[in-house]
Each structure stands twice: as structure tokens, then as C-alpha cells.
Amino acid sequence: MSTVTQSRPLTDRFTPLRPVVPVVASAGAATLLLGAVTLAERGGEVPLFITHLVVLLVAAGPAYLLDDRSADVTAVVPRPLLRRRSVIVGKGMLVAAAGWGVVVLLLRWRSPSAPLDALTWETAALTWVGLAAAAVVSGHGVSEPGNQVASGLGLLVVGVLVGQRLLPFPVLVTTGDGPARIGWWVTATCSAVAIFVFASRQRGRRSDRGGGGRRGGGAAASRTYRL
Amino acid sequence: MTTLAPPRSVGPAATPGQSVTALALTEARRFARHPLFLCSLAVVLVAQGVGIARQQVIDVGVEATVLPAFFIGVFGFVVAHRLTTSLRRTGDLADTAPVGAQRRTVALCLACLVPMTLGILVILSMALFGAVWPPTMPDRQVAWFGYESNLDVWAVLIGDVVLACLGGPLLGVAVARWAPFRGSALLGMVLLMTGPVLAQAVPSPWYAAAPWVIFNDERVVGGKYQASWILDAVSPAWWCGYAACLCALAVVAALMRESAHRRQLSLAGGVIAAAAVGFLLLAVA
Numbered sequence: 001m002s003t004v005t006q007s008r009p010l011t012d013r014f015t016p017l018r019p020v021v022p023v024v025a026s027a028g029a030a031t032l033l034l035g036a037v038t039l040a041e042r043g044g045e046v047p048l049f050i051t052h053l054v055v056l057l058v059a060a061g062p063a064y065l066l067d068d069r070s071a072d073v074t075a076v077v078p079r080p081l082l083r084r085r086s087v088i089v090g091k092g093m094l095v096a097a098a099g100w101g102v103v104v105l106l107l108r109w110r111s112p113s114a115p116l117d118a119l120t121w122e123t124a125a126l127t128w129v130g131l132a133a134a135a136v137v138s139g140h141g142v143s144e145p146g147n148q149v150a151s152g153l154g155l156l157v158v159g160v161l162v163g164q165r166l167l168p169f170p171v172l173v174t175t176g177d178g179p180a181r182i183g184w185w186v187t188a189t190c191s192a193v194a195i196f197v198f199a200s201r202q203r204g205r206r207s208d209r210g211g212g213g214r215r216g217g218g219a220a221a222s223r224t225y226r227l
Numbered sequence: 228m229t230t231l232a233p234p235r236s237v238g239p240a241a242t243p244g245q246s247v248t249a250l251a252l253t254e255a256r257r258f259a260r261h262p263l264f265l266c267s268l269a270v271v272l273v274a275q276g277v278g279i280a281r282q283q284v285i286d287v288g289v290e291a292t293v294l295p296a297f298f299i300g301v302f303g304f305v306v307a308h309r310l311t312t313s314l315r316r317t318g319d320l321a322d323t324a325p326v327g328a329q330r331r332t333v334a335l336c337l338a339c340l341v342p343m344t345l346g347i348l349v350i351l352s353m354a355l356f357g358a359v360w361p362p363t364m365p366d367r368q369v370a371w372f373g374y375e376s377n378l379d380v381w382a383v384l385i386g387d388v389v390l391a392c393l394g395g396p397l398l399g400v401a402v403a404r405w406a407p408f409r410g411s412a413l414l415g416m417v418l419l420m421t422g423p424v425l426a427q428a429v430p431s432p433w434y435a436a437a438p439w440v441i442f443n444d445e446r447v448v449g450g451k452y453q454a455s456w457i458l459d460a461v462s463p464a465w466w467c468g469y470a471a472c473l474c475a476l477a478v479v480a481a482l483m484r485e486s487a488h489r490r491q492l493s494l495a496g497g498v499i500a501a502a503a504v505g506f507l508l509l510a511v512a
Contacts, residue, residue, distance in 0.1 A: 022410055029414060033421065040425055049424055053417050060413050067409070147312075150413045151305050155263065158420055159270070162297045166274065 019065050022146065023092045026061025027099025030054045034103055038110045045111040049161060052172055055119055056157045058100050059126035063153060064146030065092040066134040082200040089131060096127060118173045121185040126153065128192035135199035246326050250334035257310055258341045258396075267302035271295050271349060275356075284356035288370030288455045289380060289443050292387040295349045296439065299388075300395030301416060303342040307399030308412040311335055315407055329485040332404060336478050339396035346392030350384040366454035370443040375457045382463035383442045390470040391439055395419065397477035404484040432460035432511040438473055440466060465510035472503035 034054050037046050065088050100123055107114045130153045137145035160171050170181070241249070258264060274294050278284035285291050314331060354372070362369045372380050402415045419438075426437030434440065442463050445455035457463065479496040483489055 025410060026413075029417075033417070037421070037425065041428060044428070047424060050421060053421060057413070057417055061410075064409060144409075147309075147409055147412065150410060151263075151309070151416070154413045154416050155302060155305060158301065158416070159298065163270065163274075163294060166277065166294075 019067070019088045020092045020095050022064035022067075023061040023095045023099075026057050026064075027096055027102075030057035030099060031102050031106070033057065034106050038106060041110075045113060046107065048114065048173065051107065051111070051114055051119065052122075052157065052161055054103055055123050055126065056154055058096055058103060059123050060130055060150040060153050061099075062089070062092045062096050062127050063130035063134045063149040065089055065131065066138050067144040067146045068138070069143060082197065085135070085200050093127070115173050118182060118185075121182050121189075122172065125185040125188040125192065126157065128189050128196065129153065132192040132195040132199065135196045139199050243330065247330055247333050247337070250326065250331060251337035254310060254334050254338035255341050258306060258338045261306045261310070263302050263306045263309075264342065267298040268345065270298045271345070275349075275352060279356065282360045283362070284360065285353060285362040285371060287364075287445060287452050288362055288374075289383045289387070289457065290370070290441075290445070290455065291353060292384060292391075293441075295346065295388050296391040299342050299345055299349070300391035300439075301419060303339070303392060303396035304399035304402075304416060304419060305412050306342075307335065307339060307396035308403040308415065310338070311400050311403035312407050312412075327485070327487070329482055329487050332400065332481050332484070335400050336397060336481060339393055339400065342396050343389060343393040346389040349392075350388050353384065353388075364452055364454050366446065368454040368456055370445075370455040370457045379457050379463050382467050383457065386463055386467040386470050387439065387442065390467065390474060394438060394470065394474045394477065397474050397481070401477045401481040404481045431458075435461040435466055435469070435510050436507060438470070442466075460511070462510045462512075465506050465512075468506035469503050469510055472499050472506060475499045476503065 033050075034046065037050050041047075066085065100120070104116055104120070107116060107119075130149055133152065134145040134149045137148060142148065157172070160167070164170060164172065171184070173181070271294070275284060278286070311332075314328075357371060361373065362371050368374055370380070370383075398415070398419065399412075402411055406415075423437045423439040423441070426434040426440070429436070440461065442457050442461065443455050444458055446453045476496060476499050479492050479499060483492045483496070
């Protein structure tokens with residue numbers, strides 16, 4: 001008697017990690033950019049403007065976590081939306097945190113005057129603002145909100161960096177001795193988390209998507225589960 | 228009694244020029260109505276309004292070009308990228324398109340004249356308000372008309388505003404044609420912003436090889452501007468030629484995504500690249 005062992009295809013093993021690929025890519029791009037600038041500066045400190053761009057790259061990646069290409073063709077979802085998103089977001093945040101850790105190490109090595117605490121809070125807040133915005137956009141029927149949100153977040157951050165002198169108060173730390181607006185960023189983070197949770201409530205989506213689906217899903221579609 | 232209606236005459240098929248013109252007008256309307264473009268327009272108008280209210284539109288000379296260059300040029304990059312990739316998003320719905328991808332790319336490039344027109348209006352208003360309320364500084368030296376040569380000031384305004392407003396969107400089309408993956412807009416935008424900042428670390432005058440250059444320098448005491456002037460290291464007029472060549476190279480790069488006319492485009496790209504090098508050498512000479 002022989003035993004037949006059927007192994008899972010390699011692509012299936014990596015399927016649960018697919019949503020975090022953009023986070024890995026953006027964190028990797030941030031690290032590469034910081035490394036390249038560090039080399040280009042030839043011993044000098046990395047300009048804070050560039051550091052903010054690195055922060056932006058790390059923070060914008062998680063906005064892609066809520067992209068769900070199969071949303072329009074899936075009739076039944078096995079778990080509540082918030083629970084499903086929590087798993088994906090948890091994995092993505094771990095990757096983003098690891099990426100930020102590498103960035104912090106690089107900054108501590110070559111740019112000791114960079115306000116790392118303030119930048120860390122800024123990164124956390126921007127990440128959650130991106131996630132909250134993605135959840136809100138996704139709630140309006142956009143199945144892949146990542147591109148819109150990441151571009152919008154980028155323009156917002158760089159816009160504030162460029163036009164900050166027109167604002168009545170500094171939002172981003174632009175000089176090493178500038179005040180760290182940690183209170184501001186903690187408030188922004190808490191608000192963004194609340195918006196993310198609120199926007200990820202089911203609000204009758206399960207019943208909407210059940211019963212054969214809205215868009216001709218039928219039995220075949222009802223067997224397709226979203227991640 | 229029946230009335231027979233004569234058959235509707237079928238007009239001659241549209242020529243390539245007519246189809247490109249019609250598409251370009253459509254894309255230009257889409258560009259002008261895009262929320263991000265309207266947002267950049269609003270920021271520029273608010274900045275001008277604040278300047279008019281304070282009777283000081285030009286505060287530190289040509290450094291006032293930073294705001295329109297970013298808010299029209301970089302926002303235009305994202306708008307153009309989104310308009311270009313929107314053609315891919317509808318690919319599943321429309322298997323066949325009435326015109327080829329290359330002609331649609333030409334139309335998108337022509338639509339980039341919309342932000343350029345806004346850039347022209349911005350520099351004209353800057354020149355007008357600068358004449359009404361001339362900028363002044365304690366050391367009586369401002370990088371503006373009356374203190375610097377008119378040619379240099381106009382060249383800085385054209386190079387840093389008008390060509391930035393054209394080049395950003397054209398680069399957006401090229402990036403979207405060659406790298407339409409998720410996140411390419413964000414990555415392109417970050418690299419577009421990083422280039423000019425990193426170029427400041429390059430020894431003078433070779434920082435002029437960047438796609439956007441800060442031509443002025445200023446003296447600041449206690450956080451207050453005392454004087455500003457246009458640097459002699461780079462000729463702004465010749466640099467405009469270099470920037471225009473970069474814009475043309477972006478168009479060629481966008482068009483080369485398709486296999487049609489690739490040989491002619493390669494030839495044109497080579498000539499333009501050689502011209503760009505020539506202009507850069509003249510600018511730094």
C-alpha cells in the first residue's frame with residue numbers, strides 16, 4: 001500500500017502573505033532611498049526633508065492592505081469585515097514596523113540629530129490615517145483604494161512640507177530643534193484608529209453580499225471566499 | 228403614402244490628426260476637472276489671494292516659484308499618472324479601442340498643456356503683482372525684475388514654473404506607461420521630490436543637471452530675509468532649453484512603450500538627449 005502525499009502548490013503557501021507585498025515593497029523602497037541618500041551625502045546627515053519622504057514611503061504602504069480585487073465577485077464572506085481586516089492589518093503593521101526599525105537604525109547611525117521619537121509618532125499616525133482613509137474609500141464601493149489613498153497621503157505630506165510656512169503652526173518637524181508635536185500625532189492616531197474601526201463595521205454588507213450575490217454571483221461565486 | 232427618408236450619409240473617416248485632436252480635447256477636459264488638479268488650483272489661488280491681501284505677492288523674489296512648481300507640477304504628475312492608468316482599468320470592459328495606444332498617449336501628452344497654461348497664468352500674475360507691489364529687502368537686493376537682468380528673471384520663472392508644470396505631468400504619463408504597477412505614482416512622486424533636494428549636495432554648477440533647480444540664494448539673519456539674488460553659476464536661459472529637452476524626452480519615452488515608430492522615436496530621443504547635454508553644458512559654462 002502506498003501513501004500519496006499531495007503537497008500544496010508553492011503559490012498557495014504564499015497567498016496569505018499577498019496583501020502585505022505592497023508594505024514590504026514600500027518599506028524596502030524607503031530603506032533603499034535612505035541608504036542611497038546616506039551614501040550620496042558622503043558622511044553628512046540626511047536632510048530632514050528627505051527623512052519625511054522616507055516616513056511617507058513607510059506609512060503609505062499599509063494603505064494598500066485593504067485592496068480587495070475580488071470584492072465585486074464575492075457573494076459570501078466567512079468572517080466579519082473588521083475581524084478579517086484586523087488580521088491583514090496586523091500582519092502589515094508588523095512588516096511596516098520592521099521596516100521602520102531598519103530606518104531608525106540607519107538614521108541613528110548617520111543622522112544622530114534627527115528627532116526619532118517625533119518621526120516615529122509621525123509615521124504611526126500617517127500609517128493609521130492612510131488605513132482609515134482606505135477603509136472609508138473602500139466603504140464607498142472602491143475595491144482597491146490603495147492607489148488613491150497612497151497618492152493622496154503623499155501629496156498631503158509633501159504639500160504640508162512645501163507650504164508649511166504659510167500655515168499658522170508647524171505640522172511636521174522640519175528642523176532638528178523644532179518642537180516634537182507628539183500630542184498632535186497621538187490624537188491623530190487615535191482618531192484614525194476610531195475611524196478605521198467605524199468604517200470597517202459590517203453595516204449589513206453580509207446580507208447585501210449573501211443570497212447569490214448582487215452581481216450575478218450565484219452558487220459558484222458563493223463558494224469564493226475573500227481573504 | 229410613405230415617406231422615404233434618405234439614408235444618412237457617412238462622412239469620411241477621421242484623419243489621425245483629427246482623432247488625436249478630439250482625444251486631446253477630451254483628455255484636457257478630464258485633466259482640468261480632476262479633483263487633484265482643482266485642489267492644486269485652489270492652493271495656488273489661495274496663496275495668491277493671501278499675497279494680494281498682504282500686498283506682497285512676491286516676498287523673497289524668484290523663490291516664490293516653489294509653491295506653484297510643486298502644487299501644479301507634482302500634483303500634475305499624479306493626475307497624469309491616474310488619467311493614463313485609467314486607460315488600463317477600462318481594458319477589461321473595452322477589448323478594442325477605436326484608436327491605438329500610441330495615439331492615446333499623444334493625446335494625453337497634449338492634455339498636459341492644461342497645467343502648463345496654468346503655469347503661464349501664474350508667472351504672468353507674479354510679474355503683474357510684482358510690478359504693482361515691488362518686493363523690497365533690507366539690503367536692497369532682491370532676485371527680481373529691476374535688480375537682476377530681465378532675461379534671467381523671465382528664464383527662472385519659465386524654467387521653474389512653466390516647464391515644471393509641463394514636465395511633471397509629462398513624466399507622469401511616461402511613468403504610467405512604463406510602470407503601471409500599484410504604488411508607482413507614489414514612488415515616482417517621492418523620487419521627483421528627492422532629485423532636486425539631493426542635487427543641492429552636488430558641487431556647483433553641476434547641480435543644474437537636476438530636473439528642477441533653485442537658482443537663487445539668500446542672506447537670512449535671525450530668521451528674516453535680508454537679501455536674495457540669482458546665482459551666477461548657472462545660466463537660467465540655457466537651462467530652460469535643457470528643461471524643455473527633458474520634457475520632450477518624457478514624451479518620447481512615453482511613446483516608445485508601443486512598438487510602432489520605435490526606430491524614429493529612438494532617433495528623435497537621441498537627438499533630443501544630445502541637445503539636452505548641449506544646453507546643460509552651455510548653462511554651466
